[in-house]
Amino acid sequence: MNKKEKIMNAAINFFSENGFDKSALDDIAKYAGVGKGTLYLYFKDKEDIYIKSIKYIFDKWIEKMDEVIKLDLNASEKLERYLDVNIKQITSNMTLAKILMREIPNFLLKLHKSNKMGPMKIYKKREKHLNMIIEQGINSGEFKNVNKGIMANIIIGSINSYVMKYIFHSDKICEKDFKEYKKIILGLVKKEVK
Amino acid sequence: MNKKEKIMNAAINFFSENGFDKSALDDIAKYAGVGKGTLYLYFKDKEDIYIKSIKYIFDKWIEKMDEVIKLDLNASEKLERYLDVNIKQITSNMTLAKILMREIPNFLLKLHKSNKMGPMKIYKKREKHLNMIIEQGINSGEFKNVNKGIMANIIIGSINSYVMKYIFHSDKICEKDFKEYKKIILGLVKKEVK
Amino acid sequence: MNKKEKIMNAAINFFSENGFDKSALDDIAKYAGVGKGTLYLYFKDKEDIYIKSIKYIFDKWIEKMDEVIKLDLNASEKLERYLDVNIKQITSNMTLAKILMREIPNFLLKLHKSNKMGPMKIYKKREKHLNMIIEQGINSGEFKNVNKGIMANIIIGSINSYVMKYIFHSDKICEKDFKEYKKIILGLVKKEVK
Amino acid sequence: MNKKEKIMNAAINFFSENGFDKSALDDIAKYAGVGKGTLYLYFKDKEDIYIKSIKYIFDKWIEKMDEVIKLDLNASEKLERYLDVNIKQITSNMTLAKILMREIPNFLLKLHKSNKMGPMKIYKKREKHLNMIIEQGINSGEFKNVNKGIMANIIIGSINSYVMKYIFHSDKICEKDFKEYKKIILGLVKKEVK
DNA sequence: TATGAATGAGCTTTCATTCAT
DNA sequence: GATGAATGAAAGCTCATTCAT
Numbered sequence A, B, C, D: 001m002n003k004k005e006k007i008m009n010a011a012i013n014f015f016s017e018n019g020f021d022k023s024a025l026d027d028i029a030k031y032a033g034v035g036k037g038t039l040y041l042y043f044k045d046k047e048d049i050y051i052k053s054i055k056y057i058f059d060k061w062i063e064k065m066d067e068v069i070k071l072d073l074n075a076s077e078k079l080e081r082y083l084d085v086n087i088k089q090i091t092s093n094m095t096l097a098k099i100l101m102r103e104i105p106n107f108l109l110k111l112h113k114s115n116k117m118g119p120m121k122i123y124k125k126r127e128k129h130l131n132m133i134i135e136q137g138i139n140s141g142e143f144k145n146v147n148k149g150i151m152a153n154i155i156i157g158s159i160n161s162y163v164m165k166y167i168f169h170s171d172k173i174c175e176k177d178f179k180e181y182k183k184i185i186l187g188l189v190k191k192e193v194k
Numbered sequence E: 001t002a003t004g005a006a007t008g009a010g011c012t013t014t015c016a017t018t019c020a021t
Numbered sequence F: 001g002a003t004g005a006a007t008g009a010a011a012g013c014t015c016a017t018t019c020a021t
Helices: A003-018 A025-032 A036-042 A046-070 A075-091 A094-113 A118-140 A148-172 A175-189 B003-018 B025-032 B036-042 B046-070 B075-091 B094-113 B118-140 B148-172 B175-189 C003-018 C025-032 C036-042 C046-070 C075-091 C094-113 C118-140 C148-172 C175-189 D003-018 D025-032 D036-042 D046-070 D075-091 D094-113 D118-140 D148-169 D175-189
Strands: none
Touching: A003 A025, A003 A036, A003 A046, A003 A094, A025 A036, A025 A046, A046 A075, A046 A094, A046 A118, A075 A094, A075 A118, A075 A148, A075 A175, A094 A148, A094 B094, A094 B148, A118 A148, A148 A175, A148 B094, A148 B148, A148 B175, A175 B148, B003 B025, B003 B036, B003 B046, B003 B094, B025 B036, B025 B046, B046 B075, B046 B094, B046 B118, B075 B094, B075 B118, B075 B148, B075 B175, B094 B148, B118 B148, B148 B175, C003 C025, C003 C036, C003 C046, C003 C094, C025 C036, C025 C046, C046 C075, C046 C094, C046 C118, C075 C094, C075 C118, C075 C148, C075 C175, C094 C148, C094 D094, C094 D148, C118 C148, C148 C175, C148 D094, C148 D148, C148 D175, C175 D148, D003 D025, D003 D036, D003 D046, D003 D094, D025 D036, D025 D046, D046 D075, D046 D094, D046 D118, D075 D094, D075 D118, D075 D148, D075 D175, D094 D148, D118 D148, D148 D175
């Protein structure tokens, strides 16, 4: 892991735990094992560390999702795997969960305010992925002819809800619940079998 | 409007726009038309203003939702009205939308950290409401026998997704989209008609 | 002395001794007997403290010069008194001397760079004063018909030179020297007596 | 130009424009085309670069003045040429002008504070030169029997005033003004002709 | 000899909180 | 109750200097 990555890892650690303003560069530097001045060799300022770090962890996550999309599976299997990757990944990693829940909205509003919506495209990835899966399912006749955009948003929203639940009741989330959840989501899109 | 309310209104205004840390008590006091010291007569500290203000706006919103719940309607009509109240209210009020999107998660994580989960019950209200509506639908035979908890979460998540979309593309959100959205949500729970 | 003046006095003390950048607001606040934050109640930022403080001491000095100008004296006497006020005042006050020597040029270049030349008019006061005295002398027939502007500049330059000498050899500057100096300056402008 | 000179040239460039504290060694090294560490092979620290650079440009300038002193001219011609060298040189080179106006005083106070007055002798050169010219004039009967030291200081001061005027009103300074100025300075020392 | 990545002391500035009035 | 002047801890950021290469 090079120095830039060390810094981003440290940053993510504090940002996810305390949010942007309550995270001190002093702590991030110490945790990363570098001098405070070193941060400024790799990043322009605190916001730059924040944005690049969020994007960094997001990109790693998106990679995993992209892999699923490329698999040679039918739409139902793919959607199931996709939910696995999303929920399992997130709920096995409190940091990612907190980022998703608090920092992403904060991050988007920040970008929105400063008109730097470029990086926001990372956020649209999930929407795009789900659109692709649903389209595949419709074309292959597996899925009902639902409105892709709206359905994608419903699924994303449900993932987020699930994550939020996890953060506050992580003990009560179990494999059985998750199976039930997946079954319902699949039920939303799959054609009824007579 | 008494002084405490004036302060909370001012607070909401800044918190929703700039978040907790970027909102200055100086501005809040000025906007509320009271002295800075006065804030401390009504609230313990900044966080107390934050928590009470979020709760305040939330409660007013919950009241509206409670009204719907009490109406003498069948489950489908009630769910539709409930979505109306949620989406219409939120998307006609950017402040509320931003609170929902950014401050609520932040707020919950804050409470979670400081072990003051008491106020969090306000957040469970929507879950409870939806549970009630779905239960009514199931009992009356209108709705399929879905898992209430999971379905409630899916619906809440979809509302949140919808709000986020609104914040970033408020121009593109139209009545037609909303109708389609409602039809789909209702489709999730209603029994098929032969 | 009110708080703003206390701060400016403290500021002048450090700025004259160490220059702008080597003067710490921490020290200025401590010396002034106020909290660091208090500086920002009375001034916008460090540069504002600097500019206002320089202007402050300059203005007090200009007042003294203005008094001389208003005296009912002939031009020779007035010029002599003017040199007294300039040299005596400066050389009895190392702070003023250092301000004149280092901070004023620095100050002017700063203003020049930031295009805020408004306050520079304070610097033109001496030029104006001398122009007035010389004009009076010419009109009354006491002085030769010299070029006022150039002569005023020569006199100002000579004062500055004198001050610089003082800073580095304050021990060697004596009353006798000063008398000689004044005689020469007066000799530059006064008509020869047959 | 060797590396040391390259560095001093770069240094002068920044010091004259921004002063000591606002000039970054980073920029100086880059401008000089050497590594930042290299600065420390040739100089002890930033102040050393500053002092040696000022001295360097000063020495080059003094050389020019020395040449005039050595010329086989009468005192009046020499003084005129001396003013030419001073004013023309300075006012054709904003860098030199700014050094003279701001950095020299700063430089001298710095040296004075750290008791390293050795290099200050460079500053006395002009005084010495003028003393020599005036002495020559007095001895040859061209000049009045003025106090050399004081007269030298008056002339130096007038040059400085002239330079300051130039920096702020460089457009308005013209050949005609300069001629008038020289005539007056010469008038100060030359014997009246019946 | 030459480098530039790395450092951390030191700076300015902000702002929640206090308290005398 | 109501105020706002005063505070100082805490933060982000800069940059002269070092040192492994």
